[in-house]
Amino acid sequence: MHGNQSQINIEASKLIGNESKPQRMRRQLTLRLTNEKLSELYRRMLEIRLFEEKVFELYGQNLVPGTIHLYAGEEAVAVGVCSNLRKDDYITSTHRGHGHCIAKGAELKRIMAEILGKKTGYCKGKGGSMHIADFNVGMLGATAVVGAGLPIAVGAGLSAKLRKTDNVVACFFGEGASNQGTFHESLNMASAWTLPVIFVCENNLYAMGTCQSRIMSIRNVADRAMAYGIPGMVVDGNDVLAVYEIARTAVERARSGSGPTLVECKTYRHKGHSRVDPGKYRPKEEVEEWLAKDPIKRYEAKLLETHALTEAEARQIENEVAAEVEEAVKFAIKSQFPAPEEALDDVYA
Amino acid sequence: MRKITYREALREALREEMRRDANVFLLGEDIGRYWGGAFKVTDGLAEEFGDERVRDTPISESAIVGTAVGAAITGMRPVAEIMFGDLTALAMDQIANQAAKIRYMFGGQATCPLVVRTPFGAGVNIASHHSQSLEAWFMHVPGLQVAVPSTPYDAKGLLKTAIRGDNPVFFCEHKLLYPIEGEIPENEYVVPFGMADVKRQGSDVTVVATLYMVHKALNAAGMLESEGISVEVIDPRTLTPLDRKSIVSSVKKTGRLVIVTEDCKTAGVSAEIAALAAEEALDYLDAPIKRVAAADTPIPFSPPLEQFVIPNEKAIIKAVKEVV
Numbered sequence: 001m002h003g004n005q006s007q008i009n010i011e012a013s014k015l016i017g018n019e020s021k022p023q024r025m026r027r028q029l030t031l032r033l034t035n036e037k038l039s040e041l042y043r044r045m046l047e048i049r050l051f052e053e054k055v056f057e058l059y060g061q062n063l064v065p066g067t068i069h070l071y072a073g074e075e076a077v078a079v080g081v082c083s084n085l086r087k088d089d090y091i092t093s094t095h096r097g098h099g100h101c102i103a104k105g106a107e108l109k110r111i112m113a114e115i116l117g118k119k120t121g122y123c124k125g126k127g128g129s130m131h132i133a134d135f136n137v138g139m140l141g142a143t144a145v146v147g148a149g150l151p152i153a154v155g156a157g158l159s160a161k162l163r164k165t166d167n168v169v170a171c172f173f174g175e176g177a178s179n180q181g182t183f184h185e186s187l188n189m190a191s192a193w194t195l196p197v198i199f200v201c202e203n204n205l206y207a208m209g210t211c212q213s214r215i216m217s218i219r220n221v222a223d224r225a226m227a228y229g230i231p232g233m234v235v236d237g238n239d240v241l242a243v244y245e246i247a248r249t250a251v252e253r254a255r256s257g258s259g260p261t262l263v264e265c266k267t268y269r270h271k272g273h274s275r276v277d278p279g280k281y282r283p284k285e286e287v288e289e290w291l292a293k294d295p296i297k298r299y300e301a302k303l304l305e306t307h308a309l310t311e312a313e314a315r316q317i318e319n320e321v322a323a324e325v326e327e328a329v330k331f332a333i334k335s336q337f338p339a340p341e342e343a344l345d346d347v348y349a
Numbered sequence: 350m351r352k353i354t355y356r357e358a359l360r361e362a363l364r365e366e367m368r369r370d371a372n373v374f375l376l377g378e379d380i381g382r383y384w385g386g387a388f389k390v391t392d393g394l395a396e397e398f399g400d401e402r403v404r405d406t407p408i409s410e411s412a413i414v415g416t417a418v419g420a421a422i423t424g425m426r427p428v429a430e431i432m433f434g435d436l437t438a439l440a441m442d443q444i445a446n447q448a449a450k451i452r453y454m455f456g457g458q459a460t461c462p463l464v465v466r467t468p469f470g471a472g473v474n475i476a477s478h479h480s481q482s483l484e485a486w487f488m489h490v491p492g493l494q495v496a497v498p499s500t501p502y503d504a505k506g507l508l509k510t511a512i513r514g515d516n517p518v519f520f521c522e523h524k525l526l527y528p529i530e531g532e533i534p535e536n537e538y539v540v541p542f543g544m545a546d547v548k549r550q551g552s553d554v555t556v557v558a559t560l561y562m563v564h565k566a567l568n569a570a571g572m573l574e575s576e577g578i579s580v581e582v583i584d585p586r587t588l589t590p591l592d593r594k595s596i597v598s599s600v601k602k603t604g605r606l607v608i609v610t611e612d613c614k615t616a617g618v619s620a621e622i623a624a625l626a627a628e629e630a631l632d633y634l635d636a637p638i639k640r641v642a643a644a645d646t647p648i649p650f651s652p653p654l655e656q657f658v659i660p661n662e663k664a665i666i667k668a669v670k671e672v673v
Contacts, residue, residue: 090423092419121456122455122456122458123455123456123458124456124457125456126453126454126455127454127455127456131454131455132455133455133458133459134458135422135455135458135459140419140422140423140459141451141455141458141459143446143447145442145446145447148415148442148443148446148447150412150415151411151412151414151415151416151418151419151443152416152419152422152443152447153419154412154415154416154419155415155416155417155419155420155421155422155423155427156419156420156422156423157419158416158419158420158425159419159420159423159424159425160423162374162401162402162425163372163424163425169419182411182412182415185407185409185411185412185415186412186415188407188409188412189406189407189409189412189416192407345457346452346456346457347452347453347492348492348494348516349452349460349461349462349514349516
């Protein structure tokens, strides 16, 4: 420890084999981050968790129309990646996108208002839970077609390059999306054109109810990077610092003009696929094992253990975040629904 | 006025807009310096604007349009070429679910100024996967604009409007139109969307036709004139927005309507135009509405088969004579 800096060890794996025999080398990395940065990561993850818990609660009160896909359990991925991005960098997101919005810096109250279908929401009630965007912070929106965001991220990367900016694009998608043609088209194109895109695969093991092992004969989505001549990293997606560090190298690579990276984050959703899904297809032991690896609890323990954060500071952050989420809920509930005829607006520019 | 081909007119529009706005760029399969586009529309543009702005892509239609969407919502004005209209099926999610909806579903935050250009149409014996006319698919997607130029003048003017506009435009070309010549002014001009053009004035019957069928309708009108039948030929030029007013007022004037399009008859472009006349000009009609469209079959290969399913002058003349 150096003053207000903390030193923390993390682990990731890098592909060292070849196409016929992919092998992964585990490697240890040591991180030095300021305590401020460390607590910022903690705060952001808590924002997502408490926000999602509140969404779940509001859904139970019939205040959320439609369905919800909660990000709880996967917080370390969005936060670890987005904490390496600037405000003018871009992200693309998925149907499970609340966490991405929050991590990229969108306002909780306007996300919540959108989820409740209110006029004050980011999309004026036109998008809902599965289609939130905040172009002011580079959040280019969530698409609910699995795999559809990948080519859009490639286009944003091409645009950044053609406009001669040094912006990068982080593209979030699940392991399920990696079986869509768009995944392969996009990785190939981004690689061929050396575009500044970080493909972030959130591997939560299940494409809806279908376990990865039933539909893919490889364990690591990241191994597919080899087919496109780009680096493919596997990282513990429930370790925010590991994600942060791997994403940092991928962002640096993209920003320096060296091209895309595929980062696979192994993670797990705490709830079912959507609100109606109790997730019975997941073995109890598996769920318990992953709940024990809760990214927030783990990170908090690490921060306390290394004295980067005190227990009192942790509780203070938690209380502040809870109050912030409560504010967002109040704002959303108080907000008006759009007038019905607003359905006709915004079809064309 | 000088005469140029439809192909050259499109190329001029691309060249002028690329010179005018550095954010305009082209992407598609084989559009660059090594081929110049399957129909040579982009020939020579890579030499002037470079490979970055006239970008050869992998054979990945979905990623071509998706990339255009991503570029469009972040400040660029991409013009994507899909080599054959039939292949837009491969990119349908990006066209219909992403490009068309990205503005709406994000509450107006996004602007998606992209153009997807593609050739439709039969007539060159390349069978079911390279000959369809699928304009109606795209008319059915709110958020898209659909252009259907039939002449070099319209092709150039509409493409410039498409590139400058802030909406995603599905720009339909027809492969038999590329070599057709027409007059083009020296001066810069654009053709606004939603404004039909009366290609020939007449008083006995209104024929609404699109793309290559405009030329067949004009041929038929010429032949009918010698028999004393005066045909008014209206070309909508854009299907979305559709110039409903011009069509309705022509129908009110002539009292008769024949619609000629190359897409399949069932649920086709002609159905929408017939419905428009039925809704807004029924009391003015002196005869049933007639539709001359392709048979409800895939496009066959062998010349006699292909000619059989695609509307021709004879079919147009027959339909007109049935209503006058």
